[in-house]
Amino acid sequence: MQFGILGPLLVRSPDGDPLTIGGPRPRALLALLLIDAGRMVSVERLIDGQYGDRPPAEAANAIQAQISRLRRSLPAGLIEFHGAGYRLAVSPDDVDAHRFERLSREGRRLLVAGRFPGAASSLREALDLWRGPALADVADAPFAGPQALRLEELRLSAMEDLMEAELGLPEGSPVGALQDLVAAHPLRERPRGLLMRALEAAGRPSEALAVFDETRRLLADELGTDPSPELADLHLAILRADRHQVRRVAPPAQLNRLVGREEELARLAALRGARLVTLVGPGGIGKTRLAVETATRHDREACFVDLSLVEGTGQVAGAVLAALGLRESALRGLPDPTERLLAALAEQDLLLVLDNCEHVLSEVAVLARRLLAASPGLTVIATSREPLGITGEHLVPLAPLPTDPAVKLFAERAASVRQGFAVGPGNLDAVLRICAALDGVPLAIELAAARTRTFGVEEIATRLAEDDRFRLLSRGDRTAPTRHQTLHAVVEWSWSLLDAEEQALARRFSVFAGGASLEAVERVCGPDSAEPLADLVDKSLVETDGERYHMLDTIRLFCAERLGEAGEEGRLRAAHAAWFLEFAYRADGHLYSAEQLQWLALLSADNANLQAALRWSVEHDRATAARLLGALAMYWWLSGRRGEATEHAQRLLDAIGPESGEEYALVVLHAVPDTGSPHWKQARTALHALDRPMRCRFGPALWGMLAGPPEPGEPVSEHVMGPDPWSRALDRLSGALLALLGGGVAGAERELESMLAEFGALGERWGMTQGLDLLGLIASWRGEWGRAMGLWQEGVRLLEELGALEELADVLIRRAEARWRAGDLRAARADCERAEDLARRLGRPELMASIRLRQGEIARHEGDLAEASRHLDAALAASGIDLLKAHGARSYVLTALGRLAEASGDAGEAARRHAEAVDTAVRSPLATDLACAAEGLAGRWLLDGAAAEDGDPAERAALLLGVGVALRGMAVAGDRDVARVAAAATEVLGPDGFAAAFSKGASMSRDDALAVLGRGR
Incomplete structure (x- = not known):
């Protein structure tokens, strides 16, 4: 919410509506x-503020009544009682007065530091908060007068x-505003001093001198005092100003203000004592x-020399000499210009x-050295590439503008150039x-902004994306130097200053997308590249952080044109792809060890190059492209970049057949989402025919995660x-995962403990995260909540280190379900919200089925059936998206919809949904999916006394609960739906009767369980 007291009292809801x-x-x-937002205000202070020195006898009760009226107008919980007083539970920054004071303090701090643009910005923002006199409509309250005076002084x-x-800004000339301020407050000296300046x-x-004389008379007449020493010193300085110096070329006045260079200005201010400062950059x-x-x-x-x-x-x-305004006659007898300058x-x-x-x-360089040595009072600022x-x-290197200043x-x-234009x-x-396409280069951004007079911003962005930048940005300020009138001319000026060897490396370097290491440059561009590369860094054509070398995209595109003209592009592209295939293989070997994070970072730094190499290889060298897909499989999965391979794999799919074996299977994994397609069947056949280990070590893991467990009777290569x-x-x-999903919990747990130790040793x-996740799941089934959350917390930490966001979302969803069973609904909801954010960022709509399922179950148990229905309907729609896990995800959602129908008293809908859930789960190879459907069906038998074909409905419900345990291998702790059905069945059958029916179901084989489920529908 937002509150205002800088003017009439204003209250706005979080949606912006006035209250x-x-x-x-x-x-x-x-x-x-x-006035004390976020802090406790005692009842005594409230009474004093409302009634002053003469409060009524029942003042405390009156305050309590006023609080009650306020609470009816404000959201619940906003006004808190703390025994001795009340607290408005809002952040001070939600109140305009507190925000004003914070911004004013920040502006003053920046002003004292000499950072005038930032100071002006903060102070303008602060003053814009005022809507009229402070506390205008509560001015009669005793507290209002002193507070209003304090705020008005601020x-x-x-x-x-x-x-x-x-006044500190280059374009700053606030004479008119200062004259108004002086007129409004004639006895304040500071505005008068500012007006003089x-x-x-x-x-x-x-x-300015007249202002001082007027001030002196006014102070004498009104206060009987003289101007302050500061004002008198300013007056004397203006009187002594020497206006008869030689006319030097001053720095040119600017027509607009500097944007986005506050840090560099601060650095230059810190270097004010340095005698030679060079601004370098492209x-x-x-x-x-x-x-x-x-x-x-x-x-x-200052004197400016262009x-x-x-x-x-x-x-x-x-x-x-010319810029200094020195005529030859002034220094007669010194024919050498340098000697004349020294004198x-x-x-x-x-x-x-x-x-x-x-x-x-x-x-x-030679001239600057001589001048600085001979002239102690001289300071030089140079600009150069x-x-x-x-x-x-x-040196003060200038980097491209960050995003926010570039947009500004x-x-x-x-x-x-276009009246009314604003970014929104x-x-x-x-x-x-x-701004991104133009690398944050100010001149390029200004040239693009000038084109808004003719084109819309969407049209400009599209043309830049099509690498039409040099033609698009071909018009600039006609009064600017020729080399700054077009973007092409800017880069061409730098190119013309390179020698032949530097030009050759610059055009070859253009094959790198996103920069390169020195090793990569030497392998792709030639073994003698180090020296000319250092020269390109010195000349601002290439940037470096000491580890990697980078060329601004605008410069790279210019150099790429020169590469094409030299006829070297094909050879350089092939060398680039060959090097990055070698690099990918080398890195992949380290991803299975403790060096994993280091090599993931190295691969991520070269992700643009890897994409470029793959893109070129798909068109020109498909064997290299197929090998790159395999070498990068684990990197893509761990870094959440699997989607980046899809387009390349799809283009490669038609050019590579099943006879390629492993390569074909990896292409299918990345290209085809539908596991039921003919490509997947051919890929299965190709993998089953392998008589050797896959060269891609991550391949079996990728296949298992995407293809799912093998169907019954399906041959599996050993x-x-x-x-x-x-x-x-x-x-x-x-093996442990298959055992767990098939109901063999104890054996799976032993295997997982051993496996976790083996991955941990590496x-x-x-x-390790796979073991931690599954062990956490088993612990949560037992109700070992502390152990489960500890295992999951460690797994989440490792996934965050890796950046494996897809798997992180999956783990958060499972943990949310466990937290829901443990009764921690707030934590469960938080996990769902974070998983939802990840799903959106990753572009994974199929994850939403599980997220909406959890949110729907939480809403149902909180009694909000309408909200539960909304979430579960969305979950059902999303469950059809996930072609890899459709049976399992859909059966869980159908079971939840059946339970929602039970809660609504709709027996027919409940029966239909539970039957659909069982039909869907039967098609899943996972016993755990079927277990959930069986437990859901159990609840349907107790709804409205549903009649069973054979046996009592309560007995049938108890039997189905036991079937769920048989299929899963254990009961799940904290499942409130199962507990509700068990309690209802026990009430009908008695403890012994329930135990008998439940035990019968719990001892069944899968085939017997399927038979029971068939009759149960």
Whole structure:
């Protein structure tokens, strides 16, 4: 909820709807609680605030009555009683006054730190919260006056802070606002000092001096005092200002504000004592703009030298002389420009900005060294695509803009060419895609924003996605340097500064998607690549973090065009695919050990390259593509990227046949979701025919998880598992899982304990999570809740480490079911909500069947049958999506729908749903699925005295409960539905009669159980 007291009292619901709070006393009481939001307010304070020094005799009762009225207007539980007082259980940030104070403090902190853009932003946001005088409609309450005065004083201070912050901005000239503030508060000195500074900055010093004279007269007349020492010092400084200096080229005034470089500005402010600072980065990254912004914020006079117009050698010193405004006659007798500069700057206190140094780098470096050595008062800020490379140089590399500043920059620049443009829900996605496609490069974003005058943002995003960026961004500021008027020209300028060896490596490097390690560059581009690669880093064509090398996508696309022109693309693509196949095999060997996380990270870093290699191989080298699918199978599964293989596998499917054996089976696993398709039948045959272990060690695990357990009588190859320790542990896991799902709980548990120890000895997390999950399930069936939750918690931790989000969702769903049985509905609901979020992020709608099932069961047991029906109907629809587990998922949902019909008293619907559940579960090879359906059917016999064909309904119910135990291998602790049916049957049969019928069912074989279920329907 949101509350407002900066104006009339305002209360809004979480949906944004206004709530009415009736009566002056309750409104005042709510305002009083809001002033201390989230904290307990004593009854005594409430009485004082409402009635002042003369409270009525029954003031405490009156306060209690007002609280009661408030509670009827507000959501339940919002006002808490704590013995001696009341607390409004909201966050202070939900109240505009507290939010205002927080933002004002943050603005003041940023102002003191010299971070004017951030300060101005925070202060504007704070002041925008005001809707009128504070506490306007409860002003008669005794507490309101002092609080309103306090808040109004804070508001005035924030306004003054904002004016000072705006004075620090390059475009800041708040003269008009300050004149209004001075008129409204004529005796406050701070606004008058700010107005004097603003007038001085605007080139109106005489008006600034007039403001001081007016202030001095007013203070003398009204207060009998003189201006403060600070105001007097400012007056003296304006009087002494020297306006007869040589006319130097000042940093150019900017037409718009700098966006998104707060961190770099802070770093430059911290380097204010450094004498040589070089801003480095690729073309269009904003080096010049940042240098200008820094110079305008500096407390020294600055001179700006644009070296982009310098051609040839020996002209840099002359360009600096011209920018300094020094005529030759001023330094007669010193013909050498450098000597003239040394003489001119020897005693100067100056900030010299040398812009665009990359094409005259050596000459600039020599000149800067000499000038800095001879002129102690000189500071140099240079901009270049590579460092000057001299002692004492401080580098400030400029990276692309992060997402939020990039979007903000696009929005501001687009609004300047298309009136009314704003980024909102309808176009945010397109703007995000534009900024991502342009690598967050400010110039490219500004060029794209300029095109909103002609195109919509969706059209721009689409064209950029089609790599049409150079043609699309071919119009820019006509007054800008030629190399900045189009995106192509920006990159071409950098390309022209490379020598032949650097150009060759740059175009070859373009085959890498998402960067590369030095080893990869040397293997793909040539063994002598290290030296020119370092040169490309120096020249800002390639970035590095010390481990990997990366090229901005805009630069990479330009270089890729040059690669095609050189006729090298086919050879480089083949070398790229060959290297990443080798890398994938090498990494796969480490995924079965304690080094798993390290190698998953290495593979993830090269995921874009692996995708590019696979994409090329599917078209040009299908044998390599098939091998890549196998080598990456475990990586894709563990990192939740299995979907990334689908499109490649589907394209490969038509080009590879069953005769390929293992390769064909792996392609089918990734390409075909329907396990009943002819491709799956052929894949089964191919795998059963193998007379050797699968080369892909993860292949048997993948097959088991996706294909499910073998059908009765289905032949199974005994050779697919390898002899290594991991494969032996996997074989044991497979046997234990089949035993568990077939009702052999005790034997499965022993195998799982041994298997867990084997995977643990290897340090392999995925295998450990399988054992932990299944052991947790068994412990929960026994009602060993502490042990079960401990096992699952460890499993969840390992899955989170791996990033195996699909399996994490599965485990959360199973844990939610156990928590529901243990009676912890809040924790069960939280697990469901997290699993639901994962299912959406992963694009796994089939998981929703199990999630909605759990949510529906929770709602039913809480008595909300309508909510249960909504969830279970959704679960039934989703259960048809999961083609791999349709029988099991669907039978559980049908059983839940049958129980819901029982709760609603609809005997016919209950009978139909339970019959459908049994029919569906019979087709599942898992005894556990059938056990659940049998227990569900048991409840149907006790509904409305349903008649059995042979025997008493209660006896039939007890028998079916026993059948469930026979099929599963044990009873499940905490199952409230089973307990309800058992209690009802016992009441009819008596303890002995129930025990006899139950024991008969519990001792049945699967065939006998199936016969009973057939009659039971």
